[in-house]
Amino acid sequence: MTTKVATDACIVIPVKGITSGKTRLDSVLSPDERSELNRYLAEHTLEAATAAARTFHAIVEVYVISPDPDVAEIAASYSAHFCRQSSVGLNEGLAEAVPLLPQCRTVFLAADLPDVTKDDIRPLLETAGIGIAPDEAQIGTNAISVPRPGVLAFQFGPQSAELHCRSAESTGLPVQVIKRPGLAFDLDEKVDLIRVNGWPHAFNPRNLEE
Numbered sequence: 001m002t003t004k005v006a007t008d009a010c011i012v013i014p015v016k017g018i019t020s021g022k023t024r025l026d027s028v029l030s031p032d033e034r035s036e037l038n039r040y041l042a043e044h045t046l047e048a049a050t051a052a053a054r055t056f057h058a059i060v061e062v063y064v065i066s067p068d069p070d071v072a073e074i075a076a077s078y079s080a081h082f083c084r085q086s087s088v089g090l091n092e093g094l095a096e097a098v099p100l101l102p103q104c105r106t107v108f109l110a111a112d113l114p115d116v117t118k119d120d121i122r123p124l125l126e127t128a129g130i131g132i133a134p135d136e137a138q139i140g141t142n143a144i145s146v147p148r149p150g151v152l153a154f155q156f157g158p159q160s161a162e163l164h165c166r167s168a169e170s171t172g173l174p175v176q177v178i179k180r181p182g183l184a185f186d187l188d189e190k191v192d193l194i195r196v197n198g199w200p201h202a203f204n205p206r207n208l209e210e
Contacts, residue, residue: 007059007060007061007102007104008058008059008060008104008105009056009058009059009060009061009104009105009106009107009125010060010061010062010063010101010102010104010105010106010107011049011052011053011060011061011062011063011106011107011109011121011125012062012063012064012065012094012097012101012106012107012108012109012149013042013045013046013049013062013063013064013065013080013109013110013111014064014065014066014085014090014093014094014097014108014110014111015038015042015064015065015066015068015071015074015111016038016066016067016068016090016111017038017066017067017068017070017071018035018038018039018042018068018070018071019031019034019035019038019068019070020068021034021038021041021112022034022037022038022112022187024188024189024190025037025189025190025193027190028190028193037187039074041111041112041113041114041187042064042071042074042111043074043078044113044114044116045109045110045111045112045113045116046062046064046074046075046078046080047078048113048116048117048118048120048121048182049062049078049080049109049118049121050062050078050079050080051117051118052118052119052121052122052125055118056122056125058125060125061080061081061102062078062079062080062081063080063081063082063083063097063100063101064080064081064082064083065083065085065093065094065096065097066082066083066084066085066093067084067085067086067088067093069084072084083096083097083100085097090154090156090157091154091155091156091157094108094154094156095154097149098149098150099150101149103148103149104148105125105145105146105147105148106145106146106147106148106149107121107124107125107131107143107144107145108143108144108145108146108154109121109124109142109143110142110143110186112186112187112188113142113182113183113185113186113187114185114187114195114196115181115182115185115195116182116183117182119180119182120180120181120182120183121143123178123180124143124145124178124183125145127145127176127178128174128176129147129168129173129174129175129176130144130145130146130147130151130152130168130171130173130174130175130176131143131144131145131175131176131177131178132144132145132161132164132165132168132175132176132177132178133177133178133179133180133183133184134161134177134179134184135161135184135185135186136184136185138161139158139159139160139161139162140156140160140161140186141155141156141160141161141164142183142184142186143178143183144164145178147173151171151173152164152167152168152171153167155167165177
């Protein structure tokens with residue numbers, strides 16, 4: 001990973017891997033198509049994050065955490081810092097990245113948000129206390145904003161939105177639930193593929209009915 005730099009905020013994006021991500025879509029996508037999708041999602045999220053960083057009124061650095069060395073090349077193409085994950089799991093990877101991050105406003109942003117834009121990310125950078133962006137079902141968590149890394153334990157997984165809100169409230173800091181379409185829609189299931197605009201691969205929608 002590159003050396004820490006003076007910064008006012010940072011955006012951290014965990015990426016499971018180009019070939020290992022989105023295995024639940026194996027029934028409708030070939031391994032190559034799934035890799036193509038994972039690359040597209042990572043690049044789209046990085047593009048939105050770097051655009052948000054460029055247009056924000058403060059210095060914002062972007063970080064990527066992943067066990068996949070191929071992701072380092074993607075991060076470099078967006079001038080993002082790369083952290084090589086040695087642990088297994090999303091929560092473990094983010095916790096591993098925490099001591100490597102500067103002590104400033106930090107946004108942890110999911111990498112599978114096909115509709116996210118810089119305008120969706122801006123409220124996460126501007127929140128005063130802790131910001132939590134749930135998914136469309138209000139069950140999972142797609143982004144967290146904290147005054148500095150380490151303030152909130154990572155509890156991504158089942159019922160993470162409720163768990164994160166409960167933990168945030170226990171800190172005594174103001175808690176804001178941030179609801180924006182680009183942060184709410186995360187690509188998890190095969191039916192979600194219909195909603196992805198911009199991914200160049202044309203899959204057969206009839207497979208979604210199987």
